Amino acid sequence: MEKQSEVKLFGTWSSGYCTRKKLALKVKGIPYEYVEEDLSNKSDLLIHHNPVHKKVPVLVHNGKAIAESLVILEYIDEHWNHTPKLLPEDPYERAKVRFWANFYDQKFKPSIYNIMTSKGKEQEKAIEDSREVRKVFEEGIERDFPAKSPFLNGGPLGFLDIVVGSSACNFKAMNEAVGVVVDPEKNPAFCDWVTAMKDCPLMKETLPPHDRLVAKMRSKFSLHSAAT
Amino acid sequence: MVGVKLFRTWSSPFALRAVWALKIKGIDYETIFEDLSNKSPSLLQYNPVYKKVPVLVHNGKPIAESLIILEYIDETWKHAPLLPEDPHERATARFWAKFGDDKVLTSIWSVFIKQGKEQEEAMVPALENLKFLEEELKGKKFFGGETIGFVDLALGWLGNLISILEEIVGLKVVDGEKFPLLSAWMQDFADAPIIKDNWPPRDRMIVKFQALRDATIAAAAAAAAAATSK
Numbered sequence: 001m002e003k004q005s006e007v008k009l010f011g012t013w014s015s016g017y018c019t020r021k022k023l024a025l026k027v028k029g030i031p032y033e034y035v036e037e038d039l040s041n042k043s044d045l046l047i048h049h050n051p052v053h054k055k056v057p058v059l060v061h062n063g064k065a066i067a068e069s070l071v072i073l074e075y076i077d078e079h080w081n082h083t084p085k086l087l088p089e090d091p092y093e094r095a096k097v098r099f100w101a102n103f104y105d106q107k108f109k110p111s112i113y114n115i116m117t118s119k120g121k122e123q124e125k126a127i128e129d130s131r132e133v134r135k136v137f138e139e140g141i142e143r144d145f146p147a148k149s150p151f152l153n154g155g156p157l158g159f160l161d162i163v164v165g166s167s168a169c170n171f172k173a174m175n176e177a178v179g180v181v182v183d184p185e186k187n188p189a190f191c192d193w194v195t196a197m198k199d200c201p202l203m204k205e206t207l208p209p210h211d212r213l214v215a216k217m218r219s220k221f222s223l224h225s226a227a228t
Numbered sequence: 229m230v231g232v233k234l235f236r237t238w239s240s241p242f243a244l245r246a247v248w249a250l251k252i253k254g255i256d257y258e259t260i261f262e263d264l265s266n267k268s269p270s271l272l273q274y275n276p277v278y279k280k281v282p283v284l285v286h287n288g289k290p291i292a293e294s295l296i297i298l299e300y301i302d303e304t305w306k307h308a309p310l311l312p313e314d315p316h317e318r319a320t321a322r323f324w325a326k327f328g329d330d331k332v333l334t335s336i337w338s339v340f341i342k343q344g345k346e347q348e349e350a351m352v353p354a355l356e357n358l359k360f361l362e363e364e365l366k367g368k369k370f371f372g373g374e375t376i377g378f379v380d381l382a383l384g385w386l387g388n389l390i391s392i393l394e395e396i397v398g399l400k401v402v403d404g405e406k407f408p409l410l411s412a413w414m415q416d417f418a419d420a421p422i423i424k425d426n427w428p429p430r431d432r433m434i435v436k437f438q439a440l441r442d443a444t445i446a447a448a449a450a451a452a453a454a455a456t457s458k
């Protein structure tokens with residue numbers, strides 16, 4: 001059994017990338033020490049452990065640092081390779097999960113960020129673009145995982161649930177802070193999945209507190225958001 | 229459909245990663261060369277999301293995105309492993325592969341498509357990123373250690389594209405004095421068996437990338453002119 005101090009997670013409370021690591025470690029039953037970073041005043045330790053990017057999250061295990069969100073998740077699954085497994089066993093299934101995790105980070109999340117940081121006509125376009133991306137995502141997930149939804153089918157959280165859920169579950173906060181970002185009427189399938197994930201006890205206890213998140217988003221994006 | 233197919237173009241450095249991996253593992257495969265200005269229905273069917281190369285199709289199952297393809301190849305054919313066994317070393321390898329794509333490639337490309345003062349400014353982050361790679365090579369012949377591994381394949385495009393880009397812009401980016409280890413690695417990698425037999429023809433690459441640079445600079449100038457004339 002790992003000692004508390006052997007696993008350290010450097011993060012910030014509102015970062016979805018950090019939520020992912022907390023979820024993964026909890027799913028695997030790994031105790032860890034959490035270190036909250038102030039990104040306007042980064043600690044020497046963070047810079048020492050992630051000299052290349054100087055960002056969170058960073059996982060430090062037995063003194064060795066691992067950075068980059070998806071890399072850390074794979075490490076957690078490989079080092080603590082007991083069940084429950086985060087990734088499926090079959091190489092082709094793994095490739096599909098990795099593909100959609102990458103798509104979520106490279107396309108989906110930035111499309112949401114564009115909505116939050118634009119206004120007026122630009123924001124309308126960003127909302128439309130984001131809807132298109134969500135459509136591709138929904139259709140792709142249905143096509144690639146036809147047997148069952150990857151999102152919480154009564155089983156423990158898996159890789160894609162963690163990657164998507166850690167930020168998707170905050171859409172309600174985004175909708176409140178900035179204006180409608182993800183419309184349940186336009187993307188019902190996606191919103192159903194998100195609602196199912198939000199009901200998972202592990203997700204409930206790990207997600208950042210709703211009101212605090214709304215307040216933070218309001219102050220971060222208030223300069224950009226359209227008048228509601 | 230049984231067997232392995234690789235959809236690629238003659239010049240794509242990302243597709244070369246898959247070529248190298250398959251050859252290192254000794255896997256027989258069929259190559260389908262794509263014309264990206266006229267994509268085949270098969271490519272669109274196998275990669276509907278991005279519609280890009282490379283795409284690996286194994287027993288009818290398509291896998292897209294070059295680094296994901298490398299992981300698939302390594303997990304399916306377990307001999308001649310590309311990634312190390314130890315989880316921390318695997319995480320380190322994945323980190324550097326991602327760094328290569330997210331930072332090194334984008335910063336060097338920025339230098340390539342700019343000119344004058346903008347190009348000078350773009351050199352700063354490009355050289356900083358290369359310094360990290362130089363550090364990572366300390367005490368090693370290849371990023372994978374004694375033999376070529378995952379990170380070498382991910383960064384392998386440096387082995388021939390850098391000198392092509394340098395020739396076109398007339399600028400030395402990977403200076404042998406500033407980056408002795410990286411320069412040596414680029415040579416060792418480029419000359420390694422399997423790797424050296426698969427580089428695309430240099431003269432064709434020069435024509436292609438010169439045209440790409442000219443078009444990018446022209447487009448940027450047109451956009452700037454349109455913005456100032458409003």
